[in-house]
Amino acid sequence: MxxxxxxxxxxxxxxxxxxxxxxxxxxxxxxxxxxxxxxxxxxxxxxxxxxxxxxxxxxxxxxxxxxxxxxxxxxxxxxxxxxxxxxxxxxxxxxxxxxxxxxxxxxxxxxxxxxxxxxxxxxxxxxxxxxxxxxxxxxxxxxxxxxxxxxxxxxxxxxxxxxxxxxxxxxxxxxxxxxxxxxxxxxxxxxxxxxxxxxxxxxxxxxxxxxxxxxxxxxxxxxxxxxxxxxxxxxxxxxxxxxxxxxxxxxxxxxxxxxxxxxxxxxxxxxxxxxxxxxxxxxxxxxxxxxxxxxxxxxxxxxxxxxxxGGGLFGTPGRLALVGSVVLFAAGGVLGFLVGWGDTRTPAHYHAIIAGVNLAVMGLFLGGLVPSPRVQRRPTARLVLLWLYAVGSLVQAVGLYGAGVLGVGRKLAGEAQGLDSTAKSVFMGLNGAGGGLAALGGVMFVWIVLAGLIRQAKAHAKFRVL
Structure with a gap:
């Protein structure tokens, strides 16, 4: 590396x-x-x-x-x-x-x-x-x-x-x-x-x-x-x-x-x-x-x-996590000054901010904290999960913000959301789709890192930080 x-x-x-x-x-x-x-x-x-x-x-x-x-x-x-x-x-x-x-x-x-x-x-x-x-x-x-x-x-x-x-x-x-x-x-x-x-x-x-x-x-x-x-x-x-x-x-x-x-x-x-x-x-x-x-x-x-x-800014997990973290945190920061009152614009802000922090932490783990030789030689899964999490989180934030602009309330579910227009349904659909992609990336992250940590413990490998 x-x-x-x-x-x-x-x-x-x-x-x-x-x-x-x-x-x-x-x-x-x-x-x-x-x-x-x-x-x-x-x-x-x-x-x-x-x-x-x-x-x-x-x-x-x-x-x-x-x-x-x-x-x-x-x-x-x-x-x-x-x-x-x-x-x-x-x-x-x-x-x-x-x-x-x-x-x-x-x-x-x-x-x-x-x-x-x-x-x-x-x-x-x-x-x-x-x-x-x-x-x-x-x-x-x-x-x-x-x-x-x-x-x-x-x-x-x-x-x-x-x-x-x-x-x-x-x-x-x-x-x-x-x-x-x-x-x-x-x-x-x-x-x-x-x-x-x-x-x-x-x-x-x-x-x-x-x-x-x-x-x-x-x-x-x-x-x-x-x-x-x-x-x-x-x-x-x-x-x-x-x-x-x-x-x-x-x-x-x-x-x-x-x-x-x-x-x-x-x-x-x-x-x-x-x-x-x-x-x-x-x-x-x-x-x-x-x-x-x-x-x-x-x-x-x-x-x-x-x-x-080598591989450009998106070619290694450490760099991709860094770029994604900067983009999501910047998006969340901008949305923080455009929040509403009691609607989904507020969770749009903090979902993006939290995603930015999460991506930085993912970069720490995937970029060398778990130096499993098999994972380091085959970084595709790590890159895929980072893309899923970053893009999904951004889409989710956009969906939540758009729904909030139209008046959809936060901390509500089902009929209580009042999705009485096509636009509201579309934005909440984006929220769901983005959240699903981010969740899939998160599951992959947990699986890969836990597997790496278990292999390390079994092999008594040394940390290389980094």
């Missing part, structure tokens, strides 16, 4: 913990996918009767758990993986290894507990934004266990100090993600400590996670931008920006995220000001820095076309 000169070998002591963190991250996606299948089956007449409780009850609990696994646990597990890899890249493998091992085991336990309420028919589901929950002590406790598991390697990474972390942008980016994750936890704690009871559990959970959920989006952005730098240097042979400016922009994102806890001083939770403040923080605080890095990465890709890349 070309342009490996930028790669730094990972310390042998974090080989196994890093593989385990990768497996835990993929397991979160696999469990989310399994729940998605069960959600579909639960709505099939006849199959519904096999459940020991009403299918409507299972459906909402499983939907909540599916979302939490696929957009919260998945991204946080990837952050934990980056922390482990970053420590290895700066030569602190032995210091990280025990923390990494304790962390992935704790996250795995938390994921198992998250499934409890859906399987045991416990608690009331709450489809609130960012971190939907099942109102039961087991589910809330499981979220705490996951957070603790992620925090363990992050805390150890931060303890290495800025001079060590500045040696490598993966380590530095993970450290900025760690500081931002801490800000999100502080926001959740402040909300829980200062809220007053409300009769509507979903409204209560909306306030509980409104602030912290917004700050978690800063974490996801840091993961993606760190991986843009990694994929660029690893697979294109040049960085989007020099190390100093790149690190400064990442640090600025983390600094702005810490405005979140300060918002509670002048805009208490459960007020209109609190709601508006975090919406503004997200739009204003997470626009300039990613936009600069997006433009720099796009310009770097344009210039790289003339350096004789």
């Amino acid at each position: 070309p342009f490996d000169a930028s790669a730094q070998p990972i310390h042998p002591d974090v080989d196994r913990p890093a593989r385990a963190w990768g497996a835990v991250a993929i397991a979160a996606l696999a469990l989310a996918g399994l729940l998605a299948v069960l959600l579909a089956l639960a709505r099939v007449p006849g199959v519904q009767d096999w459940l020991p409780w009403p299918w409507e009850s299972f459906f909402r609990r499983a939907l909540v758990t599916h979302v939490t696994l696929s957009v919260v646990v998945w991204f946080l597990a990837v952050l934990g993986l980056l922390a482990v890899l970053g420590a290895g890249r700066v030569g602190r493998g032995p210091a990280m290894a025990p923390w990494a091992r304790a962390g992935w085991m704790t996250v795995a336990a938390g994921m198992g507990l998250l499934l409890g309420p859906a399987v045991l028919n416990l608690g009331a589901p709450s489809l609130n934004n960012y971190v939907p929950v099942v109102d039961h002590p087991l589910y809330h406790g499981a979220l705490g266990v996951v957070a603790l598991g992620v925090a363990l390697p992050l805390a150890r990474l931060l303890s290495l100090g800025p001079r060590v972390l500045a040696r490598d942008m993966m380590a530095f980016g993970a450290a900025m993600g760690a500081l931002t994750f801490a800000a999100a936890l502080v926001c959740v704690a402040l909300a829980a400590l200062t809220m007053t009871p409300e009769p509507d559990p979903e409204a209560l959970n909306e306030w509980r996670f409104w602030a912290g959920g917004h700050v978690l989006q800063f974490v996801n952005a840091l993961v993606m931008l760190t991986l843009w730098h990694h994929l660029s240097t690893r697979h294109v042979g040049r960085a989007p920006l020099p190390t100093g400016p790149f690190a400064a922009l990442l640090a600025l994102i983390a600094l702005v995220a810490w405005v979140g806890p300060l918002v509670f001083v002048w805009a208490p939770v459960q007020t209109a000001g609190h709601y508006a403040a975090f919406t503004l923080l997200y739009k204003a605080g997470l626009t300039l820095q990613p936009a600069i890095l997006l433009i720099a990465t796009a310009w770097m890709l344009v210039r790289a076309r003339g350096v004789g890349l």
Whole structure:
């Protein structure tokens, strides 16, 4: 694979913990996918009767758990993986290894507990934004266990100090993600400590996670931008920006995220000001820095076309994932300033954004984190799944946005959507078709990576990152 000169070998002591963190991250996606299948089956007449409780009850609990696994646990597990890899890249493998091992085991336990309420028919589901929950002590406790598991390697990474972390942008980016994750936890704690009871559990959970959920989006952005730098240097042979400016922009994102806890001083939770403040923080605080890095990465890709890349920009999984991530994130960013109120333009925005982050992570896994010789020699399947996921996600976003312009409401299904015109049906059809393509790409991704990780574990292969 070309342009490996930028790669730094990972310390042998974090080989196994890093593989385990990768497996835990993929397991979160696999469990989310399994729940998605069960959600579909639960709505099939006849199959519904096999459940020991009403299918409507299972459906909402499983939907909540599916979302939490696929957009919260998945991204946080990837952050934990980056922390482990970053420590290895700066030569602190032995210091990280025990923390990494304790962390992935704790996250795995938390994921198992998250499934409890859906399987045991416990608690009331709450489809609130960012971190939907099942109102039961087991589910809330499981979220705490996951957070603790992620925090363990992050805390150890931060303890290495800025001079060590500045040696490598993966380590530095993970450290900025760690500081931002801490800000999100502080926001959740402040909300829980200062809220007053409300009769509507979903409204209560909306306030509980409104602030912290917004700050978690800063974490996801840091993961993606760190991986843009990694994929660029690893697979294109040049960085989007020099190390100093790149690190400064990442640090600025983390600094702005810490405005979140300060918002509670002048805009208490459960007020209109609190709601508006975090919406503004997200739009204003997470626009300039990613936009600069997006433009720099796009310009770097344009210039790289003339350096004789074998296979072109779309010829290897690492490059294709990078290009797809830039395009989807740019599309989602534009849609974020054109969202409506209560319609499908909002999910059009965040589906594109999430797809952009996912593609960057896919590039990490498919571009060398799973160095199975068979997979590396035959990259066709990896390229196909990336095309399916990227194109499907873009089509889905277009369909959702068009439907929202025509007034189709979000979080609705069936007749409640009010598809009373051909145009609405066409756009929602695009949403379904794009979502199907993206789902197929996602299933292929999980299958290929899990198979690669299993082969690695059996052969005791070494990580080559990258």
